[in-house]
Amino acid sequence: MGGKCCKKTDVNGASSQTLEMKKNTQFTPDLRSYEAACMLDPDLQSFDATLQERTSWVISSLASEVEVRSLSFGSLKEVTNSLLEMNQEVVKVILECKKDIWNNEDLFSLVEEYFENSLKTLDFCTALENCLKRTRDNQFTIQVAVKHFEDEVENGVDGVKYVKTLQELRKFKASGDPFTEEFFALFQSVYQNHISMFQKLQRRKTKLDKKLKSMKSWRKVSNVIFVAAFVSVLIFSVVAAAIAAPPLVTALAAALAVPIGSVGKWLNSLWTRYENSVKAQRELINSMQIGTCVTMKDLDTIRVLVNKLEIEIESLLQNADFALREEDAVSLAMDEIKKKLEVFMNTIENLSEHADMCSRDIRRARTVILQRIIRHPNS
Helix, strand or coil, X not given: CHHXXXXXXXXXXXXXXXXXHHHCCCXXXXXXXXHHHHHHCHHHHHHHHHHHHXXXXXXXXXXXXXXXXXXXXXXXXXXXXXXXXXXXXXXXXXXXXXXXXXXXXXXXXXXXXXXXXXHHHHHHHHHHHHHHHHHHHHHHHHHHHHHHHHHHHHHCCCCCCCHHHHHHHHHXXXXXXXXXXHXXXXXXXXXXXXXXXXXXXXXXXXXXXXXXXXXXXXXXXXXXXXXXXXXXXHHHHHHHHHCCCCHHHXXXXXXXXXHHHHHHHHHHHHHHHHHHHHHHHHHHHHHHHHHHHHHHHHHHHHHHHHHHHHHHHHHHHHHHHHHHHCHHHHHHHXXXXXXXXXXXXXXXXXXXXXXXXXXXXXXXXXXXXXXHHHHCCCC
């Protein structure tokens, strides 16, 4: 309605004041912005048409009565009713766009849950390292058994040549599986927490994406509020001119005109601040989602390597048991153990590296989230 409304109000004593308002550099940029928005938005065009019609009727009515010097209380009542109707149009648009202010409490509840999950995952990494320490002890026991076996074969003493070898194999068998049921229960708990966290973040991200898409509607609301306020000042200015500008109305119009000059900029800054806030939330959610995905990938790799290590440990235990049960099979069993030992050692190192990587990824992600929070705008 920007330029359109002003063009329709060039009547009598109010015309010079209206034109002066139109030329005021405080209004011009915002009115032009509103007029441009009208051209792109059918809903805003409908609002603008209704506003133009009512504004034109009120000002024309006042102007005609000024010509015969018969401005009445009824005329002022019509002005008031018209202003109320305009404000109702504003309310309608706001309700249709559904006022929506982002909730910091919900957002930071997710952040707290994310950090809690990351700490539990770090605890899991510590538990994994403890398991790996026991596995390395087992590895050392097997290496000692292999060394004793080679020495005892070289000595060639029948009957008692595998004593030290069998002693180390018994120690290895007694140590059992370093990966306990508690370890796997902890893994499942941590992994399920990350799946749940990812789903919550995805739902939150979807909501924020919808908010960003609705920014056009929010700009519409800003334009509606601005132009309704502008027209209110315009009509009060006409009323003031029509009744020879008594002190009360002049003061009221002047009081309104001062803030209205910058209301468009204020509303635009408000809208921009809201948009920036939503974008900042989305960046925060996105960072947590990336961190969760990376951790889940690390956990998947760890699970595969642990399963592989479990199979290798079971194979070594079977060979050790075979050697302990059948004295004649010691040489055969030890040959199988020697073949598997290098693969076993490589798997341990690979798993240890991934455990370290998982810890580093978690700490790095926590740092990124903290930086996001520091830069996060207030609501």
